[in-house]
Amino acid sequence: MPDPVTGKARNRAAVTPGTGQLLRRIREVLPTGLRRxxxxxxxxxxxxxxxxxxxxxxxxxxxxxxxxxxxxxxxxxxxxxxxxxxxxxxxxxxxxxxxxxxxxxxxxxxxxxxxxxxxTSREWLWAVDATGTITFSSPMCEQLTGYSPSELVGSPIGLVLDPADLAAALKSQPVVEDESTFTGLVLVCRHRDGSRVLMEVAGQTVYGADGTGTGFEGTARAIDNPSSSDGAAEQIRERVTALVPGHGIVTAFQPIQCLSSGNVVGAEALSRFPLSDGTTTEAWFMQAASVGMEADLELLALRTALRTAARLPRDIYLAINLSPGVCLDPRVLEAISQGDIHPSRLVIEVTERQKVDDYGQLLGVLEPLRSSGVRVAIDDAGAGFASMQHIVQLKPDLIKLDRAIIRDIDSDPSHRALGAAMVGFAAETAALLVAEGIETAAELEAVTSLGMTAGQGYFLGRPTLEPRDWARWDKNTRPG
Missing domain, CATH: 1.10.287 (Helix Hairpins)
Structure with missing residues (x-):
């Protein structure tokens, strides 16, 4: 007999009562617990x-x-x-x-x-262990970071995200009932090509069987730049404007040491936002730039740093980050001339937040500053093509080698070769070479043996807001 649904002949065993049907009927009358x-x-x-x-x-x-x-x-x-x-x-x-x-x-x-x-999701799923090593990465990471999942897994999270930024964002997050979770953190991801990507991060702490934290897992998504008429843009403008009259921005300093003597020779000014809601420092500047207020925020950071630096030891220089576009603003020269730091102690680190369309114009603006004693540095050298363009065109007094190159320079032959090449380049151009992101004794030994001039990083000294820490830098020696 054909089946009324499929039209095909049905199996005789399917319609003839047999052992299988009998067992199924027996199973149906069994108690629920037995059937399970x-x-x-x-x-x-x-x-x-x-x-x-x-x-x-x-x-x-x-x-x-x-x-x-x-x-x-x-x-x-x-x-x-x-x-x-x-x-x-x-x-x-x-x-x-x-x-x-x-x-x-x-x-x-x-x-x-x-x-x-x-x-297909716009969310990047990630996980890191207690050592900060990436243990899982979804395919979205390639669009967000430029790295494939296989390249990220096993690499330190610092390859794409500054752990210090994450720690600062977690610390500034509003208090919540469940301290193991975090959401709404606005961070900056370092793309493979050296560019920056603004992203929102949420996640939670992962605990082991003994109740101790074994790492973190969560999601991240790129934040699109708001349009000028967007409500989000207006909110960013209000937040930046609110920083001006109060103490919404303060300056921390991180020491820069001479590698041959171990003495502190400089300090980099790093802006901090005490009332932040989980937005990191670099994310603040990127959001301000997205609504046309980058110059206002950078000038506020410059004035705050110059005012705070008056309490630094007088024999060390001050390094301040400025984007190329803001360097063109006449208010920069005004702020420096009115500051408490003599121009000869000031180093302007040109960042990569903006593309330089006219190097001749930028050189013309920097010339009066250089004539007054201000030195120029290129920040994050080696992180991308733009930084090398800055070096060739601006002929800096200092070159700050990106932390991505310094990481594992003691064990990675390619990093060591690039570091050695930059030492030779700096010597040929009479520039001082500063190694950024030194985090281990082995990295310190490697950059010193290569002949780099100075170093900066957590192993040498963390950023601090405390004047008593600054006061010790005039007698500070290298760790260990």
Whole structure:
């Protein structure tokens, strides 16, 4: 008889009451608790019963031949009972096979859905362990960072995200009930090509069996630049404007040491936003630039740094970051001339926040500053093509080698080769070479042996807001 749905002939076994249907009917009348027992358990029980029955029947007859004569009929009866259990064993085995097949199909389908979601989602899923090493990365990372998942997994999170920025953002996040989770952090991701990507990060702490933190996991997504009429743009303008009259921005200083003597020779000014809501320093500047207020915020940071630097030891220089576009603003020269720091102690670090369209114009603006004693440095050298363009065109007094090159320079031959090349280039152009991001004794030894002039990084000294720390720098020596 054809099936009314498919039109195909139905299997006789499907319509003829047999052992399978009988067992299914028996299963239906079983209590709910018994029906939930997996087919594999039933199969194991039946096989065990078969083995026990066979042993109980045949083993005595092997060791007592006289039993066989009088009890042959009963032995055959027991054999028939044992054989009657075989259909149950076969049915249970088929049920177990089908159950495992369905589970594999469901797992494969779920895995396919998850992979499709990860490939099409704008969210970057990531995980890091307690050492800051990336242990998982979804495919979205390639669009956000320029690195493939295989390149990121096993690499330090510092490759794409400054751990100090993350720590500062977590510290400034509003207090929440669940301290293990964080959301709404606005950070800056370092793209492979040296550019910066603004992103929003959310995640949670991962705990081990003993209750201690073993790392973090979460998501990140790129933040699109708001349009001029967007409500988000207006909110950014209000936040930047509110910084001016109060103390919404302060300056921390990080020491820069001479590698040959270990003495502190300079300090980099790093802006901090005490009332921030999880937005990092660089993210503040990127958001301000997105609404045309980069110059206002950078000038506020410049004035604050010059005012605060009056408490630094007088024999060290002050390095301040300025983007190329802001250097063209006449208010920069005014702020420096009115500051408490003599221009001869000032170093302007030209950053890569903006593309330079006219180097001749930028050189013309920097010339009066250089004539007054101000020195020019190129920040993040080696991070991208733009920084090398800055070096060639601006002929800086200092070159700050990017931390991405300094990381593992003691063990990575390519990093060491690039570092050595930059030492030679700096010597040919009479520039001082500063290694940024020194975090280990091995890295310090490597950059010193290569002949780099100065160094900066957590191993040499962390950024600090405390004047008592600044006062010790005139006698500070290298760690260890």
């Amino acid at each position: 027992i997996p087919a594999g358990c039933w199969l194991a029980l039946v096989v065990l019963a078969e083995v026990v029955l066979a042993l109980a029947v045949r083993i005595p007859s092997l060791f007592a031949p006289d039993i066989r004569g009088g009890t042959a009929g009963r032995l055959w009866a027991l054999d028939i009972v044992a054989l009657s259990l075989l259909p149950i064993v076969v049915f249970a085995a088929l049920q177990l096979y089908q159950q495992r097949k369905r589970e594999r199909a469901q797992a494969s389908e779920s895995s396919g859905y998850i992979e499709k979601v990860m490939r």
